[in-house]
Amino acid sequence: MDVAIDTRDLVKTFGTTRALDGFTMSVETGTVAGFLGPNGAGKSTAIRVLLGMLRADSGSARVLGHDPWTDAVAVHRRIAYVPGDTNLWPTLTGGEIIDLLTRIRGGGSAGRRDELLERFELDPTKKARTYSKGNRQKVALVAALASDVELYLFDEPTSGLDPLMEAVFTDEVRRLRDRGRTVLLSSHILAEVEKLCDTVTIIRSGRDVESGTLAQLRHLTRSSVRATVPTLPQGFTDLAGVHDLTHDDGHLAFDVDNTAVTPVLHALADLDLANLTITPPSLEELFLRHYGDTPDEDGAEQDASEQVGSR
Numbered sequence: 001m002d003v004a005i006d007t008r009d010l011v012k013t014f015g016t017t018r019a020l021d022g023f024t025m026s027v028e029t030g031t032v033a034g035f036l037g038p039n040g041a042g043k044s045t046a047i048r049v050l051l052g053m054l055r056a057d058s059g060s061a062r063v064l065g066h067d068p069w070t071d072a073v074a075v076h077r078r079i080a081y082v083p084g085d086t087n088l089w090p091t092l093t094g095g096e097i098i099d100l101l102t103r104i105r106g107g108g109s110a111g112r113r114d115e116l117l118e119r120f121e122l123d124p125t126k127k128a129r130t131y132s133k134g135n136r137q138k139v140a141l142v143a144a145l146a147s148d149v150e151l152y153l154f155d156e157p158t159s160g161l162d163p164l165m166e167a168v169f170t171d172e173v174r175r176l177r178d179r180g181r182t183v184l185l186s187s188h189i190l191a192e193v194e195k196l197c198d199t200v201t202i203i204r205s206g207r208d209v210e211s212g213t214l215a216q217l218r219h220l221t222r223s224s225v226r227a228t229v230p231t232l233p234q235g236f237t238d239l240a241g242v243h244d245l246t247h248d249d250g251h252l253a254f255d256v257d258n259t260a261v262t263p264v265l266h267a268l269a270d271l272d273l274a275n276l277t278i279t280p281p282s283l284e285e286l287f288l289r290h291y292g293d294t295p296d297e298d299g300a301e302q303d304a305s306e307q308v309g310s311r
Contacts, residue, residue, distance in 0.1 A: 003062075004029045004151050004182040005050060010059035012045055012206075019045040020056065021206035027184055027199070032177050034197030035186040036287060042206040043186045044084075047155050050184075051081060064151060080105060080144035084156030084186075086136045088128035094139045095124030101143035108146040116142040119168050133160035145172050152176060155186045170195055190284045202287070214283065221281035221289065222255040225264070228274035239264055250274075 005027035012020040019042050027033040037043045048054040050063050052072030061068055066075050088097055095117075102108040117124055122138045131139070137160045144152060154173075158166045173196050176183055187193050193200060194214065201211040210217055222243065232247045241260020246253050256264050261278070268276065 002029055003027065004064055005033075005184060006060075006062045007046070007050070008060045010046065010049060010061060011057045012049065012054060013057055019206050020049070020059075022059070023203065023206055024208050025201045025211065027182060029182050030177070030180045031198040032173060032183040032185060032196050034193035034200040035184055035203065036188065036190070036193060036200055036283075037186075037203040038188050041203045043203055044155060045206075046203070047081075047153060047184075047186060050153065051079075052076075076104075077106065078149055079151040079153060080147045080149045081153045082137075082140045082144045082155065082157045084159045085133075086140040088131070088136055088139060090127065090129035092128055093125055094122060094128060094131065094135070097128060097139055098124065098143045098146065101140075102147050105147040105149055108148060113142065113146045116145055116172075119172075120165060134162065134165070137161055138165070141169065141172075145176075150182060152181060152183045153186075154183065156188070157185070158187075158189065158192060166192070190282070190287055194283045200283070210286070217283070217286050218258070218281050221285050222257055223261065223281055224279040225252075225254050225256055225268075226277045226279075227252040227268060227271075229271045231272075233271065236267060239267060 003026055005025065007023060007025045010020045010023040011018070021042075023042065023046055025033075025035070025046070035043055035046070045054065049056050049061055050068055052068035052075060055069050063075050064078050068075050088094075092100070098113060098117075102113070120138045120142055122135060122142060126135075128136065128139070137157070141157060144154075152173075158169055161169065170192070173183055173185070177198075183196075185193065185196060197214065199211070199213050200217055202209050202217075210220070228250055229247075229252050230250055232252065236242075237245050239260070240263070241257035242264060243255045243257075244253075258281075
């Protein structure tokens with residue numbers, strides 16, 4: 001199977017709120033796919049449709065070859081899911097919850113479970129009601145990562161984790177990819193996605209606005225150029241692809257379209273350069289390009305979807 005997740009033109013409404021508005025996404029098997037968007041953009045609604053917890057009003061969704069609404073049981077046997085805010089049974093210990101969740105998915109290796117407990121520094125003997133938010137998140141992560149499944153869905157998985165535990169999670173996701181597993185990572189933390197993901201889909205107001213590899217998405221933005229030059233020759237400011245140029249006290253700064261880097265470099269080579277730095281565009285710059293004018297009302301989606309009971 002070449003495609004683990006395939007959605008086409010999904011629409012989901014909650015009253016007057018259109019949480020998904022023709023959303024399309026494809027995730028290839030054996031890859032780590034990033035799913036980017038701010039709170040309220042439609043990420044959680046899309047994931048609930050993929051889990052069979054919500055039924056789309058129109059469009060189609062296939063998860064590991066199944067319709068997640070009509071074949072929810074078959075889908076859940078082959079996936080592991082970690083939400084951004086984990087609620088646990090308060091009177092069970094962390095270890096009991098992990099064992100319960102892994103048994104639901106067909107069982108897991110005891111050695112792998114113990115390894116993850118050590119890596120995430122989680123005490124499995126404590127009752128869930130005593131856990132902090134970060135430790136509750138660790139329970140869900142250990143249960144998911146200890147399960148040998150084909151597809152992992154992580155919805156804001158590092159919420160509540162400290163930087164050391166975030167690094168452990170990053171390493172574990174890379175291990176999943178090395179084993180040929182598929183991961184969909186929903187996040188609004190750009191650095192997390194940039195470190196892990198092979199492809200990225202950006203969602204805005206329920207629509208997919210960009211999708212592709214990081215290299216393809218960076219192609220849409222501009223690199224930043226910084227140089228030290230005593231004087232700026234006439235005509236340099238008119239070069240195609242140069243934007244927001246400033247030259248103050250010998251310090252030259254501007255942005256350049258990636259398609260115009262070569263001719264600009266040729267022009268710079270003719271200057272008496274003291275130093276030159278070219279910084280490729282970050283995923284954050286791409287993100288801000290799409291979200292700089294996001295309407296405030298987009299945040300209503302998350303509240304609306306959470307009022308709907310799961311199936």
